[in-house]
Amino acid sequence: MSGTTITPQAPRRRNRRRGALSGRAPADTPGSVWNYLFLSLVILFSAFPLYWMLVIATSTDAALARIPPQVVPGDQLLTNLREVFSMQDVYFVQSLANSAIVSSVVTVAVLFFCSLAGFAFAKLRFKGRNALMVIVILTLTVPNQLGVVALYIVMGKIGWNGTLLAVIVPGLVSAFGVFYMRQFILEAVPDELVEAARIDGATTMRIYASVVLPAVRPALAVLGLLTFVGTWNDFQWPLITLNGTDYPTSMVALSDLASGNYVLYRRVLAGALVATIPLLIMLFIGGRQIVRGIMEGAIKS
């Protein structure tokens, strides 16, 4: 401040000071009409394939072959769904159940194992902790997918190919999950609390159960949503290991529906719609958390 008068009361926040010349930080600028218009277009673009899925899933073959195309949903959804669900060699109902089983088991396991490991890395002292944490972070950058050929052979040796175990077991832990939980626990659980619990004679597991778990519930919600969505949508590995068996996941079943020389898209997309709805419900319920989770993950990584 170069003025000779000393202001007795400094402005509370610097960005509140606005002279004729001073600008505003973007975060303080109210959105203009153009901003809203732009964002609305973005949302329309984002939602378009979902809407179009609905249009196709509710139409007849004739309606889909018309030009100009039909742009509003038709009334054939039930017919199309009935066809999907009654296809003998696609096991669509079974595949939905399989996806639900796989995603739930993987999600619960990831939450449990990653919060345990995250707790250890954040609050416990042990030899080699830092080195092990570096390994966890390094595994984040190695795409597991590159080992699929060998993984397939390994699964063949244990006899798991074609069973849900082949999809579930490799997914039980995630490096991202460990990393995420560690970051959260570092901040959410004060060291003093852990110390106090120790002095009261609590074992490590006891501390995990009664101090850590209650504190990390928000992070568990986020990680759970992300894991569930990711597992449900996984395609390549389930396709490799489950294709041609009676136990596909819904994503594999969809690709079965879409394979062949004469694909009925109204039928395929009726199935796709059903397989997407659980995730839309999750976004509807947990949208805020998912957004926050992605944004928090970004700052810290």
Added chain:
Amino acid sequence: MSTTRATPAAPPGGPAGRPAGRGEPDRHRWRNRLHRFDMRYTPYLLVAPFFLLFLVFGLFPIIFNGVVALRHWRLDDPTLTGWAGAANFEKLLTDDDFWNALYNTFGIFLLSTVPQLTLALVIASVLNRRLRAQTWFRVGVLLPYVTPITASTLVFAVVFARDTGVANWVLSVLHLAGDEPIDWRSAKWSSWTVLATMVNWKWIGYNALLYLAAMQSIPRDIYEAAAVDGAGVWRQLWRITVPMIRPVVIFTVVLSTIGGLQLFTEPMLLEQNAQAATGGANGEWQTIAQLIYKVGWKDLNLGYAAAMSWGLFLIIVVVSALNALITNRLGGGKR
């Protein structure tokens, strides 16, 4: 403690007594040992599941992949598992399919990454303003993220159909189409465009949120200073925002490199006969990941597929490093 209470004679080893005399009761020694065991070894038990599963189903397959790549390993003839040496890799070098797939993968990767990250940046900077219904917009841009790629790809496959697709119809309504409707699947440029559109659609919102998070931690004074100096919105975006969030930009570039070079679901399901994995009649859009699937599980030549995945791995490492380097330069990091 009142003195009137006489010290009760502690029963030796009794449950309620404090240690009487010199010798600690067994129970305490046991508890002590348990405590030390707990302090020293429980942490390893807690991190063990991660490392065990990672070793068996993550690290081992990747290493074992190297072994498989050096052998003949055919699914249709299990007896043919002899040592192949570098044969698979030599074959790779002269395999037209591999180079074609590599070319396609890079083409699609460039067509998708650049617009994707640029648009994400613009969206993020708009989302960073004071908006009504802010959460609503943020959740909205995540719709593609939760939609299964399998499902959205199938929709796009219909949208980009030659005769009945909406894309061609819109083009003709806008008088942008030629005399013939575009056969999107028949040429490299058109099929790449379609695939890049799918990838962009899927990831723009997600990247925008990553950028938004980083933008929110930029000190506000900097913008004020820039505005005082007369910098407009765009100048501020390129000169302040982008350099300030450079780490996240690098992060997203690496992320989309890894994802882009492994593109699988989209090219697979763009095809009418998805599981043939040919990527078009003449491999117009066959990607590496798709080719690996075809070689391994259609041609049943796992050894060769493993060699290909090693090739892909090396390429990813190199490209990621290059990308990080270039991004670092562009952001004004090293001069």
